[in-house]
Amino acid sequence: MNKQEKERYLREYGILKAQGKPFFPYAVAKDGAMAILVMVVILAMAIILGAELGPKADPTSTTYTPRPEWYFFFLFELLKVIKPPELVPFATIGVPTVAMILLFLLPFYDRNPERRPERRPIATTAGILTIAAMGYLTYLGAAAGPPTEIDIPVPANVKAQGPAAVADFEAGAQVVAQSGCAACHKFGENGNDGPGPELTEIGQRLPAPAIERTLLNPTAPMPSYAGVQQDSPEQFAQMVTFLSELKAEE
Amino acid sequence: MPKLKVPSPPAPLQPKPKRPGKKTGPEGPVEHGHEATASTIGWIDERTSLSGAGRWMMFRKVPKGTNWFYTLGSATMFAFLSQAVTGVVLAMYYEPEPTRAYESIRRINNEVFLGELVHAMHKWGSTVMVILIFLHMGRTFFFGAYKYPRELNWVIGVVLLILTMTMSFTGYLLPFDQRSYWASIVGVNINGTGPLVGPYLSDFLRAGPYFGATTLSRFYAIHMMAVPGAIAALIGFHLYLVAKLGTTAPPWIRAEAPEATREEKVAA
Ligand code: HEM
Numbered sequence: 086m087n088k089q090e091k092e093r094y095l096r097e098y099g100i101l102k103a104q105g106k107p108f109f110p111y112a113v114a115k116d117g118a119m120a121i122l123v124m125v126v127i128l129a130m131a132i133i134l135g136a137e138l139g140p141k142a143d144p145t146s147t148t149y150t151p152r153p154e155w156y157f158f159f160l161f162e163l164l165k166v167i168k169p170p171e172l173v174p175f176a177t178i179g180v181p182t183v184a185m186i187l188l189f190l191l192p193f194y195d196r197n198p199e200r201r202p203e204r205r206p207i208a209t210t211a212g213i214l215t216i217a218a219m220g221y222l223t224y225l226g227a228a229a230g231p232p233t234e235i236d237i238p239v240p241a242n243v244k245a246q247g248p249a250a251v252a253d254f255e256a257g258a259q260v261v262a263q264s265g266c267a268a269c270h271k272f273g274e275n276g277n278d279g280p281g282p283e284l285t286e287i288g289q290r291l292p293a294p295a296i297e298r299t300l301l302n303p304t305a306p307m308p309s310y311a312g313v314q315q316d317s318p319e320q321f322a323q324m325v326t327f328l329s330e331l332k333a334e335e
Numbered sequence: 336m337p338k339l340k341v342p343s344p345p346a347p348l349q350p351k352p353k354r355p356g357k358k359t360g361p362e363g364p365v366e367h368g369h370e371a372t373a374s375t376i377g378w379i380d381e382r383t384s385l386s387g388a389g390r391w392m393m394f395r396k397v398p399k400g401t402n403w404f405y406t407l408g409s410a411t412m413f414a415f416l417s418q419a420v421t422g423v424v425l426a427m428y429y430e431p432e433p434t435r436a437y438e439s440i441r442r443i444n445n446e447v448f449l450g451e452l453v454h455a456m457h458k459w460g461s462t463v464m465v466i467l468i469f470l471h472m473g474r475t476f477f478f479g480a481y482k483y484p485r486e487l488n489w490v491i492g493v494v495l496l497i498l499t500m501t502m503s504f505t506g507y508l509l510p511f512d513q514r515s516y517w518a519s520i521v522g523v524n525i526n527g528t529g530p531l532v533g534p535y536l537s538d539f540l541r542a543g544p545y546f547g548a549t550t551l552s553r554f555y556a557i558h559m560m561a562v563p564g565a566i567a568a569l570i571g572f573h574l575y576l577v578a579k580l581g582t583t584a585p586p587w588i589r590a591e592a593p594e595a596t597r598e599e600k601v602a603a
């Protein structure tokens with residue numbers, strides 16, 4: 086806005102303001118009504134939805150789902166859309182940082198004096214698209230509840246090793262399912278495709294020791310499972326066995 | 336010294352002049368009540384000179400056409416106040432110790448009088464506040480309210496938005512149940528993948544390279560002292576600017592020329 090436009094705005098605003106009503110009591114009445122509505126909504130949600138606790142936090146337990154509060158879903162979904170590891174920093178902090186900077190500087194690069202939404206088509210469209218994208222990602226995050234079940238048929242070569250190996254494989258599948266790995270990895274038909282790579286055939290790519298190393302010392306954002314190994318080494322071993330048996334059917 | 340120009344109360348609220356021929360001085364309980372209020376306010380004002388500021392804030396005019404969308408900012412503030420009050424109540428019983436945090440919340444839910452209600456109000460109040468802050472931001476965006484001369488108020492608003500999201504992130508760990516614990520680990524790890532400051536930020540949040548006992552107290556200190564203080568101070572500055580600059584009129588409202596100039600035009 087140049088000086089003339091600024092002056093024109095201030096003049097027009099001065100007239101509109103002079104024709105307005107005092108804040109108290111007119112605007113205060115509306116604000117008060119809204120405050121009561123907010124209070125009623127909070128109370129109603131609190132009474133209907135309650136505040137249940139899940140099981141106590143346990144670094145050594147494997148039954149959890151790393152699920153953030155719903156208004157962070159869109160960030161988590163962003164991680165899924167952008168998958169190659171070298172782009173992950175870009176998705177996690179890069180995109181949000183750029184979005185934040187764009188938000189901060191909005192009044193400084195949008196210098197159009199026009200204020201009516203229908204006469205600023207670029208700003209209005211960008212705003213609507215941003216809202217739609219965030220809404221869509223939030224919806225995806227809400228719809229893709231982290232599954233806690235993994236049905237993968239026991240591979241033939243495990244069956245050939247006898248019932249003990251089959252039992253180990255199935256126990257491992259259960260540990261992995263309960264550990265929330267499927268929130269970030271895909272196993273056959275189950276789980277989310279991202280932010281982690283698909284693990285359906287992980288045994289093909291990584292030998293058991295390498296899988297173990299990944300679980301103990303993973304690359305972020307995957308959490309470390311060192312606590313599980315310390316306190317339930319048996320379950321940890323079953324998990325590794327299960328993963329290393331996941332190979333392509335010949 | 337020039338006096339600050341302050342608006343006077345709207346006509347219905349102004350004291351009515353006495354009818355001629357009546358006694359001077361207050362009559363009846365209502366007038367005595369008014370008199371007592373006025374003299375108390377006068378006493379405070381004599382020492383603080385605050386009444387000018389109060390009138391400046393409360394009796395300023397809001398432009399023609401101001402509608403319900405303009406209540407979203409104060410609704411956000413109200414949700415914040417509700418969070419502050421319920422948060423103080425929770426802090427009376429909460430213990431930020433990894434071994435006791437979960438039990439203390441369990442006690443709030445099961446034993447403290449109305450504890451679960453207060454806990455639930457705090458939990459769902461955060462959702463309500465986040466929704467309201469986004470709606471308020473949307474309103475100021477689509478109304479072009481961030482333009483001259485209110486740019487700085489927009490910038491303060493963005494800081495408030497980030498601080499509000501920080502509150503949700505740090506608060507989520509506090510119940511210390513499985514979901515909040517593992518979600519916070521993943522969240523901190525996600526921070527750690529960020530460029531440049533990422534690893535430092537996640538080390539700072541965890542208070543070290545691993546999630547440990549100090550992590551919880553660090554989250555707690557951020558959640559209940561550092562950030563709320565900053566939010567309250569910034570809301571104060573945000574509102575000062577709102578009163579100083581006035582709220583926008585809806586963008587589609589045009590000023591009609593005042594009576595006097597219109598008649599001139601007719602005559603010309
Ligand atoms: C804790 C959060 C916030 C509180 C309590 C708050 C409160 C308020 C209040 C009470 C107003 C007066 C007019 C109205 O209610 O619409 C206002 C105006 C304003 N707010 Fe906020 N706000 C918050 C966050 C934000 C955010 C996130 C933004 C944008 C990024 C923002 C930008 C603005 C702007 C530009 C105005 C001037 C609007 C006008 O004059 O029409 N605020 N705020």
